[in-house]
Amino acid sequence: MKVAHFTGLRELKICEVPEPKLNQPEAVLLRIDRVGVCGSDVHYYTHGRIGQQIVEYPATLGHECSGTVVEVGAAVKRLAPGDRVAVDPAISCGSCDQCRAGRVHTCRNLKFMGSPQQAPGAVAEYYVMPAENCLPIPDSISLDQAALVETLSIGLHAVRLGEVYPAARIAVLGAGPIGLSVLLCAKASAPCTVYMTDLLDERLQVARQCGADWTGSARDDDVAASIAAQEPSGLDLVFECSGDPACIDQAQQLLTPGGTLILVGIPANTVQVSFDIHTMRTKELTFKNVRRQQGCVAPVIRLIGQRQIDPNPLLTHRFPLAEIREAFELVAGYRDGVVKAVLDVSSAP
Numbered sequence: 001m002k003v004a005h006f007t008g009l010r011e012l013k014i015c016e017v018p019e020p021k022l023n024q025p026e027a028v029l030l031r032i033d034r035v036g037v038c039g040s041d042v043h044y045y046t047h048g049r050i051g052q053q054i055v056e057y058p059a060t061l062g063h064e065c066s067g068t069v070v071e072v073g074a075a076v077k078r079l080a081p082g083d084r085v086a087v088d089p090a091i092s093c094g095s096c097d098q099c100r101a102g103r104v105h106t107c108r109n110l111k112f113m114g115s116p117q118q119a120p121g122a123v124a125e126y127y128v129m130p131a132e133n134c135l136p137i138p139d140s141i142s143l144d145q146a147a148l149v150e151t152l153s154i155g156l157h158a159v160r161l162g163e164v165y166p167a168a169r170i171a172v173l174g175a176g177p178i179g180l181s182v183l184l185c186a187k188a189s190a191p192c193t194v195y196m197t198d199l200l201d202e203r204l205q206v207a208r209q210c211g212a213d214w215t216g217s218a219r220d221d222d223v224a225a226s227i228a229a230q231e232p233s234g235l236d237l238v239f240e241c242s243g244d245p246a247c248i249d250q251a252q253q254l255l256t257p258g259g260t261l262i263l264v265g266i267p268a269n270t271v272q273v274s275f276d277i278h279t280m281r282t283k284e285l286t287f288k289n290v291r292r293q294q295g296c297v298a299p300v301i302r303l304i305g306q307r308q309i310d311p312n313p314l315l316t317h318r319f320p321l322a323e324i325r326e327a328f329e330l331v332a333g334y335r336d337g338v339v340k341a342v343l344d345v346s347s348a349p
């Protein structure tokens with residue numbers, strides 16, 4: 001089968017390797033149909049590491065995928081060959097203190113698809129996955145949309161942590177795939193007002209298509225002042241989705257006393273960020289951190305299936321596997337209005 005091997009910074013090639021064998025009764029063999037290119041994949045591609053996670057070459061990448069079941073293990077009852085699935089890429093151990101406490105996303109022994117030294121990347125024609133990580137999708141959901149389910153599930157997890165309630169006044173700082181996922185999930189959860197900022201006008205346009213009530217360019221304007229002019233008493237919730245430490249400062253200014261900042265974005269080049277202790281203290285702000293998601297994959301499939309979330313505005317580009325380099329370079333360069341580029345691995349409709 002074909003698999004993408006990353007061999008150095010900005011270097012990759014498509015190689016021919018043996019297909020993986022189904023070797024566990026609780027696993028399934030999947031044909032991988034689509035793989036979304038994630039900001040984290042691109043960061044590994046251009047920098048070779050994220051924090052303490054360091055790539056060893058040759059590496060495989062990718063975790064946002066949809067597929068079709070080819071073969072099921074003897075103990076698998078819930079899936080059958082031919083089922084189309086969205087994949088939850090986080091394989092938890094089920095037995096550590098975190099798993100036993102229901103926090104499978106902070107499992108001590110987590111194996112995440114395409115993370116260095118954890119589990120192989122999804123950019124391959126076939127993949128063996130625990131059946132419980134494969135969630136069937138209805139006919140109304142396309143394989144492209146299913147490749148967005150993991151990204152959307154992070155948005156839903158953030159929205160649940162933020163406890164979005166009716167009439168909440170919200171800012172989402174950063175309109176990349178994660179910020180847009182927060183927007184879609186917030187709007188699907190409760191009627192609320194969402195202010196959205198980004199450096200890229202194309203992304204703000206997508207944000208308006210996805211239901212943002214107001215958008216402002218962080219490049220040209222003092223967006224915090226513009227939002228404050230419309231919401232003089234401040235916002236209830238701010239979702240920081242840009243990873244830019246400057247936005248953390250902005251968020252603290254935007255929040256109303258008693259408000260909550262939800263940190264979703266991953267600062268790529270910084271280990272430490274600072275907080276204004278007096279703003280935090282006098283406004284009695286709450287900060288919450290998001291580690292990917294927990295239990296939100298099935299609810300997102302339901303929300304897309306019921307048309308409460310329309311992820312199509314995020315699906316801006318699709319490339320055949322042979323053009324994987326173009327896909328990664330496009331996302332790395334934020335070119336051509338890209339929000340989510342999807343690799344079409346199987347050519348299945």
Ligand SMILES: [Zn+2]
Nearest residue numbers: 038039040064
């Ligand atoms: Zn991702």
Ligand SMILES: [Zn+2]
Nearest residue numbers: 093096099107
């Ligand atoms: Zn565990």
